[in-house]
Structure formats: structure tokens, C-alpha cells
Amino acid sequence: MTASSYSSGEHVTFFEAAQPLRPWVRSQRKAVCGPITHAHLLASSAIPFVFPARGLVLDGHTEYFGDGSMRQSAPIAPAIHLGAERIVVIGAGRMHEPRDHTAVQPTPDYPSLAQIAGHALSNIFLDALAVDVERVLRINQTLSLIPEERRAQSALRPIELLVIAPSQRLDAVAARHVGDLPAPVRAMLGALGVSSSQADARSAALASYLLFEGGYTRELMALGRADTLALRDKVCRFFGWSDGGAFLPAS
Numbered sequence: 001m002t003a004s005s006y007s008s009g010e011h012v013t014f015f016e017a018a019q020p021l022r023p024w025v026r027s028q029r030k031a032v033c034g035p036i037t038h039a040h041l042l043a044s045s046a047i048p049f050v051f052p053a054r055g056l057v058l059d060g061h062t063e064y065f066g067d068g069s070m071r072q073s074a075p076i077a078p079a080i081h082l083g084a085e086r087i088v089v090i091g092a093g094r095m096h097e098p099r100d101h102t103a104v105q106p107t108p109d110y111p112s113l114a115q116i117a118g119h120a121l122s123n124i125f126l127d128a129l130a131v132d133v134e135r136v137l138r139i140n141q142t143l144s145l146i147p148e149e150r151r152a153q154s155a156l157r158p159i160e161l162l163v164i165a166p167s168q169r170l171d172a173v174a175a176r177h178v179g180d181l182p183a184p185v186r187a188m189l190g191a192l193g194v195s196s197s198q199a200d201a202r203s204a205a206l207a208s209y210l211l212f213e214g215g216y217t218r219e220l221m222a223l224g225r226a227d228t229l230a231l232r233d234k235v236c237r238f239f240g241w242s243d244g245g246a247f248l249p250a251s
Helices: 038-044 077-081 113-125 127-144 170-175 183-192 201-208 214-230 232-239
Strands: 002-005 011-015 029-033 054-058 061-067 086-090 160-164
Touching (some): 038 054
């Protein structure tokens, strides 16, 4: 469970293990071993400016933490440090933007505050994962070129990834549900430039971080299910399952 300390500026991964594991320390990030509680969950998901910081006791004193995606330059690294060699990565945003007519096209209009805020939040919460996936794949490719006896002398090891990410832009999905938000929230977002028009996906990126409404979350779950079923063969190979049609068809 990862959170970002407003008090020290460090990126902290809290972990709990059945066997003794040595915590790791890297530039501006470190690991802390101890029991994981609901407080760590609340801290790791405290979106800045939206949810309050959470106090956690660290080294005998209290530090205040926010969302773990802040300053998270290597989101896959904690699992690797903990010994994982096969990792399921579930992304909250697309790994790559398509170069086709379905992509959001740039416009000459000056960006609204909502567009700027949505862009900044996407940079904080989404971009690092795509970059880290590319890094792992690049290291895998490099290791494959090294003779096995030489590879054994390195601390690096190949990591098998199963990446499941949305096939649609979540801001475009959010644009269809901006009208579901409570009136005070819509008024606040409207002042920042969030439009209720379903065609305006750019401004809806900010709204997507505040949409806890049932219609939006149900559509996200349906999208996740459909995207996983689209990777059915890869999922079965990764887990060593025989595809006996156990997955129910999408409703």
C-alpha cells in the first residue's frame, strides 16, 4: 500500500509479509514493514485537494499522507522488490492513445481550468504506470540478449506481465455521466469549465475523479469485464488455466 508523505516529501510503500523481508530505500522512496490497516488504504487514495490527508505513525512520529500515485515514478517496483516474477497490472487509464478518428482531436481553443486540472491529474495518476510497463518490457528484451550464465550474475530478472487497461478513454465515459453529479458539484465544476455536453470529453477528465455515481461506476465495471474477456486467451495462459468457457458472456 503506497502513499505520498506531505510531511517529508517521500514516497512510502507500506507492506506486510509473513516472512522477514528487508525494506528497500531508493531516491525519494522507501518501504516500511508493518501491519496494514484501513488508515493506510485511506491515505493511499486521498486525492489531493479532494480528500483530506491522513496521519500515519512512521518511525515513532506522525506524518500526513496523500494519494500514492503522487511522485510514484515506478509503480511496479514494489511488487518486484517483494519477490514477484509474474505481475498482473490493472491500469486506470489507457496505455497508449490510438492515432485514429476515435481519439480526442486537438483544438485551437485556449484550455479551461478544468482541462488543465484534468491534464495535471492524469499526469499524476496515470502516466507513470505506462512508462513503467515500457521500462519492464525493455529490460526483459535486454535480458533476453544476455547469455544465461552472465544473466545469473545480475540482480535483474525477467518479469512476466499481464496488462489489462481500459480500451476507452475514461474522460469520454465520464462525459456521459457529468449530469449524474449532485447539483453543488456540477456548479463547482461548471465554474472551472466542465461542460455537461457529452461531446466535451476534455473537460470531463477532472469530473472523472469525482464521479462516484452508480451509473458511471457500473459502466466502468462493465468496461473492465469486457476488456478482460477480450484478453481471454492471454489471461488463461498467464494463470495456466484451460479455457473451458467458465467466463459468463458480457450482459
